[in-house]
Amino acid sequence: MQRTVEHASSAFPTLLDSDAVATQSGSSKIATIRETVGTPFVDNPRMTCRGVEVYYGEKRAINNLSIDIANNEVLAMIGPSGCGKSTFLRCLNRMNDTIASCTVKGNIQLDGTDIYHPSVDVVPLRAKVGMVFQKPNPFPKSIYDNVAYGPKIHGLTSTKIELDEIIETSLMKAGLWDEVKDRLQDPGTGLSGGQQQRLCIARAIAVSPEVILMDEPCSALDPIATAKIEELIAELRTQFSIVIVTHAMQQAARVSQRTAYFHLGDLIEVGATEKVFTNPLHQLTEDYITGRFG
Amino acid sequence: MNIQTIAAAGVLSLLLCGPALAARDYISIVGSSTVYPFATVVAEQFGKTTGSKTPKIESTGSGGGFKLFCSGVGVSYPDITNASRAIKKSEMLKCQANGVKDIIEVKIGYDGIVLANSKSAPLLKLSRKDIFLALAKEVPDPKNPGKLIANPYITWKDVNNSLPATTIEVLGPPPTSGTRDAFVELAMEGGAKKFKFIKAMKKSDKKAYKKLCHTIREDGAYIEAGENDNLIVQKLQANPAAVGIFGFSFLDQNSDVIQGSFIEDTAPTFEAIAEGAYPISRPLYFYVKKAHVDVIPGMKGYLAEFTSDKAWGEEGYLADKGMIPMPVAERKQFQDDVVTLKALDMK
Amino acid sequence: MKNPLEPTPQVCKRYRTEKAFKRLGLSAIVMSLCFVFFLFYTIIADGYSAFTxxxxxxxxxxxxxxxxxxxxxxxxxxxxxxxxxxxxxxxxxxxxxxxxxxxxxxxxxxxxxxxxxxxxxxxxxxxxxxxxxxxxxxxxxxxxxxxxxxxxxxxxxxxxxxxxxxxxxxxxxxxxxFNKTFFTSGDSREPELAGILGAATGSLLTLFITLSLSFPIGVATAVYLEEFAPANHWTDIIEVNINNLAAVPSIIFGLLGLAIFINFWGLPRSTPIVGGLVLTLMTLPTIIIASRASLKSVPPSIREAALGIGASKLQTITHHVLPLALPGMLTGTIIGMAQALGETAPLLMIGMVAFIADVPGTFTDPSAVLPVQIYLWADSPERAFSEKTSAAIMILLAFLIAMNSIAVFLRKRFETKW
Structure with missing residues (x-):
């Protein structure tokens, strides 16, 4: 445990120092800041987060959080409602920028680039870090246009043939191609809930991201549609890093390689999924997964 | 943001080309709503027969007309203003201050103000004194001559024994109207003067005299019916007890449903007003900016049309519309004034 | 034996209240329909003869x-x-x-x-x-x-x-x-010669100016205030002012127009261009408020979807938010236009309440508009003008109904479900 903090401070000495001051002065309301147990850091990470703190106005939503996201892994984030897991997820592609009162401190890097650096533009960032939302939200346009929108605005293709190809492969990867190939011009909003969510996944992968963020992608779906999405996540792992927020612990256990447990703005424990679910290090994690609260 | 820029550019270009658009090839006339129905006929006749553009006539009221007319010289100001009264001293001063030095006054004829009621009610034979007693806010106390009391009269019979016992209910124009000004001056003041002590007040206390003569009662007997005289005519038909006050042309057009009350034993007929026998009539005017006569196309033609016998003569089309023509000599005089462009003495 | 599912007295009372409320609503509608029919009946009964x-x-x-x-x-x-x-x-x-x-x-x-x-x-x-x-x-x-x-x-x-x-x-x-003259000529002091074309053309020219200025300005303002404006006191002040302006008596806009467009800019009096500008001022608040409401009603999930895929803010707005908000904006605009079509008070101040016999051809010709024509005819002594007045009201109503139908049609046409 002591080791992890040293690891962090050796990597980002100045940042952590200044943050430590901020934490001391700003955290008087929160009794304790719990340190993360387990293995938050990996070798050769895709994304690294160090000392991340998120504020909504004066209120702090996430306390001094550090974690890595590995290549080709599914990282599940679990925890009771309001624990900050969705807030943290939205820091990873700067969706929190749209909320005026929200400020993010700390350091988040994608492939070694600080994504909150003033020179970083959110447009290419969001192309690299795609997002799938809780409620399926296809555009009120045709299936084709839904998937084509990303490649079009990012200028990924110059010809219609290339575009058609991207759409086909994206829909195939999302496991939707066979169901919709004959009706690409039908409105995306006319599909069933599960199909809509897979369309949203297809839309996200059409711009070839590196990381896909999923914010409770199955909470609005029935068990069969959920199973399909879970299968899909397992397949997508071979190409992308996936961070998934979920309320269903079974789902986390089924789809993820690593699991992170959040509690009231603290990252309590990170570890291999199997280990977290069978032998949690922290008392809070154990209480949660055994159903004592949550 | 782009859209805003385009919109801003549009507004700016309007701003720039604004003054360039201002050259005018039609006559602009403003003024009295009483003269409006007559001036418009002349304008239309002028436009239709000469092929010039028809003058534009705004109905702004006499006061509003002078205000616009006296604002300055130039194409953005009106050329002519119509008025149902003569220009006031203060208006002349305003004209002068704004550079409108020479104006030509043209009297065009007379308009009678009539009191009328429905055909289904008895014909009223009124005197100006009756009108004053029926409508003034304060009237002389019949028991104590020389003292004023709040108007106590409820029916016409209370005012004058020979009149019917119907409630006094008069629909008339609001204070903003020129017809109202003329009515209080000619009918009310004319009636008030019949009382010796009131007449004496004119010399001793002019302000109080004016106030007494010109203040109409506010207890519901006089109902301000708005500027729309057609509405008054319709209300009279619906309510035979009511009496309306409006211009002669409305009686002329509706003589099948309403009847004009006799004033001082004279019926409001075309002939009686023209002869001057009917006591409540007023002159109508228009005023021309001399500086504009040679600048705005058609000015001379319009003036000639208005002052021609086929327009304002006894058999002219304005008489058909209900305007009462002037005697021949008076017409001749104003016709000459127009030809010679004789400016009004502004002193 | 007592039926356990028999309605209790409370339930009966609930049903009675419900029925009473329904009846109240129905009678309100019937009453307003009666008024509308009465209005239409009197106008048509009086005015139909003007067409011959x-x-x-x-x-x-x-x-x-x-x-x-x-x-x-x-x-x-x-x-x-x-x-x-x-x-x-x-x-x-x-x-x-x-x-x-x-x-x-x-x-x-x-x-x-x-x-x-x-x-x-x-x-x-x-x-x-x-x-x-x-x-x-x-x-x-x-x-x-x-x-x-x-x-x-x-x-x-x-x-x-x-x-x-x-x-x-x-x-x-x-x-x-059939009275062809009524549809082919301008105003006249002879009732048999008077026509509605001059006023109708004036209304069209005026509304064209109003629409082409107030729609882009209104939508741009709404988009800025709703999507870009920082939340500070200035924005609040602007917002309060816009809401206030929507409730200001329209004659105030006439006075403003007189001061700015005629006295300061020197635009000619009594012309569609000035009328259009004045009515633009008058309709802008309506359009802005309606546009903001319809921007607000676009679900945030659509914005998130677009932003999440890397669309910029402007792209999100122009590609997704505006198309979804457009039907509501158009409805607001057409309501504003219908308001402008029926307005006389502000036009009085800028000299459009005038006798204008020639049919206007350009934006700088003097012209009247339909409601002004109705007002002027209603005040004319000749009795034949009363049927012309009613006929002109019928034309104005036809214009209004047509505009509202267009609004409904556009809404149906562009409406997208999500």
């Missing part, structure tokens, strides 16, 4: 003696009409009688002949049967809008004129026809 007009056939001999002068238009056309009337009634002599006789045809008859000869000078020397407009008093008589059972002196039409008219009817020389 009485015509009289006269035989005109275009004698060369009449056209001696070089200029055809200087010929004495009224005398030509008078002579033609004399030809139908040879027995009428005397100055007074001939005047009465010629007054049963409209003064417009002379213009009709003048136009005929000017367009076709070959008519000179020939004799033709020509239908001319009857005087408005004759027209009113045949439409049953005058009272005839009063003493002769109190009638506009005298006994002699009535016998002449009887003769014309029996000879088939008097007819009621």
């Amino acid at each position: 007009q009485t015509y009289i056939q006269i035989e005109v001999s275009f004698d060369e003696t009449f056209f001696r002068g070089a200029n055809i238009s200087n010929a004495n056309f009224p005398a030509l009409v008078k002579r033609s009337m004399g030809k139908i009634f040879p027995g009428v002599t005397g100055r007074k009688d001939t005047k009465m006789l010629s007054s049963i045809v409209s003064p417009a008859a002379a213009y009709t002949l003048q136009n005929l000869v000017e367009t076709n000078p070959k008519l000179i020397g020939t004799t033709k049967f020509i239908w001319v407009l009857a005087d408005d008093d004759v027209d009113m008589f045949f439409k049953g809008k005058t009272v005839t059972n009063v003493a002769e002196s109190n009638r506009r039409l005298k006994d002699k004129q009535l016998t002449w008219l009887d003769q014309l009817v029996s000879e088939g020389k008097l007819e009621r026809r």
Whole structure:
């Protein structure tokens, strides 16, 4: 445990120092800041987060959080409602920028680039870090246009043939191609809930991201549609890093390689999924997964 | 943001080309709503027969007309203003201050103000004194001559024994109207003067005299019916007890449903007003900016049309519309004034 | 045995309240429908007759003696009409009688002949049967809008004129026809010549200016305030002001227009361009408020979807938010336009309440608008103008209904479900 903090401070000495001051002065309301147990850091990470703190106005939503996201892994984030897991997820592609009162401190890097650096533009960032939302939200346009929108605005293709190809492969990867190939011009909003969510996944992968963020992608779906999405996540792992927020612990256990447990703005424990679910290090994690609260 | 820029550019270009658009090839006339129905006929006749553009006539009221007319010289100001009264001293001063030095006054004829009621009610034979007693806010106390009391009269019979016992209910124009000004001056003041002590007040206390003569009662007997005289005519038909006050042309057009009350034993007929026998009539005017006569196309033609016998003569089309023509000599005089462009003495 | 599912007294009371409320709502609707029907009935009953007009056939001999002068238009056309009337009634002599006789045809008859000869000078020397407009008093008589059972002196039409008219009817020389003039000419002081085209054109020109300025400015303002404006005091002040302006009496905008557009910019009075600008000021708050409401109603999930895939803010707005908000914006705009169409008060201040006989052709010609025309006709002494007034109201209502139908159509057409 002591080791992890040293690891962090050796990597980002100045940042952590200044943050430590901020934490001391700003955290008087929160009794304790719990340190993360387990293995938050990996070798050769895709994304690294160090000392991340998120504020909504004066209120702090996430306390001094550090974690890595590995290549080709599914990282599940679990925890009771309001624990900050969705807030943290939205820091990873700067969706929190749209909320005026929200400020993010700390350091988040994608492939070694600080994504909150003033020179970083959110447009290419969001192309690299795609997002799938809780409620399926296809555009009120045709299936084709839904998937084509990303490649079009990012200028990924110059010809219609290339575009058609991207759409086909994206829909195939999302496991939707066979169901919709004959009706690409039908409105995306006319599909069933599960199909809509897979369309949203297809839309996200059409711009070839590196990381896909999923914010409770199955909470609005029935068990069969959920199973399909879970299968899909397992397949997508071979190409992308996936961070998934979920309320269903079974789902986390089924789809993820690593699991992170959040509690009231603290990252309590990170570890291999199997280990977290069978032998949690922290008392809070154990209480949660055994159903004592949550 | 782009859209805003385009919109801003549009507004700016309007701003720039604004003054360039201002050259005018039609006559602009403003003024009295009483003269409006007559001036418009002349304008239309002028436009239709000469092929010039028809003058534009705004109905702004006499006061509003002078205000616009006296604002300055130039194409953005009106050329002519119509008025149902003569220009006031203060208006002349305003004209002068704004550079409108020479104006030509043209009297065009007379308009009678009539009191009328429905055909289904008895014909009223009124005197100006009756009108004053029926409508003034304060009237002389019949028991104590020389003292004023709040108007106590409820029916016409209370005012004058020979009149019917119907409630006094008069629909008339609001204070903003020129017809109202003329009515209080000619009918009310004319009636008030019949009382010796009131007449004496004119010399001793002019302000109080004016106030007494010109203040109409506010207890519901006089109902301000708005500027729309057609509405008054319709209300009279619906309510035979009511009496309306409006211009002669409305009686002329509706003589099948309403009847004009006799004033001082004279019926409001075309002939009686023209002869001057009917006591409540007023002159109508228009005023021309001399500086504009040679600048705005058609000015001379319009003036000639208005002052021609086929327009304002006894058999002219304005008489058909209900305007009462002037005697021949008076017409001749104003016709000459127009030809010679004789400016009004502004002193 | 008591049925356990039988409604309890409380449930019965609930149903009674519900029924009473339903009845209340229904009666409110029935009452307003009655008012609407009454309004429509009175207007149509009074105004439908304005769409026909009485015509009289006269035989005109275009004698060369009449056209001696070089200029055809200087010929004495009224005398030509008078002579033609004399030809139908040879027995009428005397100055007074001939005047009465010629007054049963409209003064417009002379213009009709003048136009005929000017367009076709070959008519000179020939004799033709020509239908001319009857005087408005004759027209009113045949439409049953005058009272005839009063003493002769109190009638506009005298006994002699009535016998002449009887003769014309029996000879088939008097007819009621469709009133084309009403749709093809501008204002006139002769009711039989007065038409709605001038005012309708004025309204169209004015509304064109209003629409082309207020829609882009209104939408741009709404988008800025809703999507870009920082949340600070200035934004709050602007927002409060816009909401206030929507409730300001429209005459205030007329005063503002007079001060800025006419006195300061020097734009010509009484023109569609000034009218359009003034009505733009008046409709902007309505459009901004409606546009903001419809921007607000676009679900945030659509914005998130677009932002999440890497669309910029402007792309999100123009590609996704605006198309979804457009139906609501259009509805707001058309409501604003309908408001502007019916407005007279602000136009009074900028001189559009005026007698304008010529049909306007450009944005800088003096012109009136439909409601102003209604106001002016309603105030004219001639009785025939009352049916014209109602007819003009019908035209205005038709315009309004058409605009609202377009609004409904556009909403249906562009509406997207999500």
